[in-house]
Amino acid sequence: MFGIVRPCSHRLTDHLKTQWMAHLCGLCLALRADHGQFARVVTNYDGLIVSVLTEAQTGVTDTGRRTAGPCPLRAMRTAPVARGEGARLAGAVSLVLASAKVRDHVADRDGLLARRPVAAAARRVARSWDKAGARAGRAVGFDTAVLVDAVDRQTGIEALAGPGTSLLVVTEPTETATAAAFAHTAILAGRPGNAEPLAEAGRLFGRLAHLLDAVEDQTADAETGAWNPLTATGTSRAEARRLADDALHGIRLALRDAEFTDHKLVHQLLAHELRASVDRAFGTTTCSHPGSGAGQGPVPGNPYGGGVPGPYGPQNPYGGNPYGGGGNPYGGGGPMGPGGLPPQFGGGAPQSPKPRGFLAGCAMFTWLFCTCQICCAKEYEGPWSRKKREGCCRDCDGCDGCDCCCPCDGC
Numbered sequence: 001m002f003g004i005v006r007p008c009s010h011r012l013t014d015h016l017k018t019q020w021m022a023h024l025c026g027l028c029l030a031l032r033a034d035h036g037q038f039a040r041v042v043t044n045y046d047g048l049i050v051s052v053l054t055e056a057q058t059g060v061t062d063t064g065r066r067t068a069g070p071c072p073l074r075a076m077r078t079a080p081v082a083r084g085e086g087a088r089l090a091g092a093v094s095l096v097l098a099s100a101k102v103r104d105h106v107a108d109r110d111g112l113l114a115r116r117p118v119a120a121a122a123r124r125v126a127r128s129w130d131k132a133g134a135r136a137g138r139a140v141g142f143d144t145a146v147l148v149d150a151v152d153r154q155t156g157i158e159a160l161a162g163p164g165t166s167l168l169v170v171t172e173p174t175e176t177a178t179a180a181a182f183a184h185t186a187i188l189a190g191r192p193g194n195a196e197p198l199a200e201a202g203r204l205f206g207r208l209a210h211l212l213d214a215v216e217d218q219t220a221d222a223e224t225g226a227w228n229p230l231t232a233t234g235t236s237r238a239e240a241r242r243l244a245d246d247a248l249h250g251i252r253l254a255l256r257d258a259e260f261t262d263h264k265l266v267h268q269l270l271a272h273e274l275r276a277s278v279d280r281a282f283g284t285t286t287c288s289h290p291g292s293g294a295g296q297g298p299v300p301g302n303p304y305g306g307g308v309p310g311p312y313g314p315q316n317p318y319g320g321n322p323y324g325g326g327g328n329p330y331g332g333g334g335p336m337g338p339g340g341l342p343p344q345f346g347g348g349a350p351q352s353p354k355p356r357g358f359l360a361g362c363a364m365f366t367w368l369f370c371t372c373q374i375c376c377a378k379e380y381e382g383p384w385s386r387k388k389r390e391g392c393c394r395d396c397d398g399c400d401g402c403d404c405c406c407p408c409d410g411c
Helices: 014-035 037-042 048-058 085-108 116-139 145-160 167-188 192-224 229-233 237-256 264-281 358-370
Strands: 065-071 077-082
Touching (some): 014 037, 014 077, 014 116, 037 085, 037 358, 048 085, 048 192, 048 264, 085 145, 116 358, 167 192, 167 229, 167 237, 192 237, 192 264
């Protein structure tokens, strides 16, 4: 499951957690109902924000919820799930986003997609998702052509981008696509006055999504030779962070100009959790849980957080850390090389695992999804990128207080 907004269950109140899961499950079930069982693999965290925005403007209605049957992701329990036009719009957007992701993997010749027969099959899947997304969009009055056009333009823009090109030129297609999707929620909710501020929020959300993806993938892209917007345009991490912080601020201002019936979940996702996503991508995340050293910042090599004693604390029978100073269990001058391996085994810097191809990634995603690891695992390997990720219920980032546009609950 992909997406930049992955809420921490420890920060959500029980009510907000129930609401968020209702939209996540509602998106998944809407995809199954409209497009078949396989379409559920395109369920993603960012797509469900469209459903959340729609309901935030209309409020929860009797027709906006239904009770779903048991599911492994809910420990085989029933639960109320979102339904209606918001969930269907979220499904349409998710299908087109997934189609773009597949075409991107094909263009980069990732894994098995370097083979022509596999790449041809992947293109057929992408085309079918484009058509399915268009059908779903028409059903709720949304023309997905703006999304497809943005995806098509992205390739040409990337081909022309080089050192000195503004990063915002590269992010523009994503901004345009998300702006259209966010604005259409105002039409579905019967609040046309919200279309302009939500379009602005969507534009900046798209910018953030593109930026954070580039930041997180820059090292891996450099190793594999894949195209990366930061590297290609010569944009520094500091400048990328400035653009991300500006986008966060702009989203808050845009939300202030929109009218909501119930803003709490929107505020939590697009103010707090989005800020946490930025911190996580740039490596400035801290955890607010007791015993984690929140507020003191991470200490390199110390898995127990800053200032918090580890398992070999005051009662350590060996007198302090038995592994000595630093993160090397064999000491700074031990027999291990800089990568933690003996020199005879090439103890250099650890190599990132090779990304999986599209089909292998889909198989691994299905396994992770059905075994609940995406939600509940402390750490799991990304199905396509193979990068280490945390389950969404384990992502906990400290809240440093609310200076946002509306009241903050549970902060």
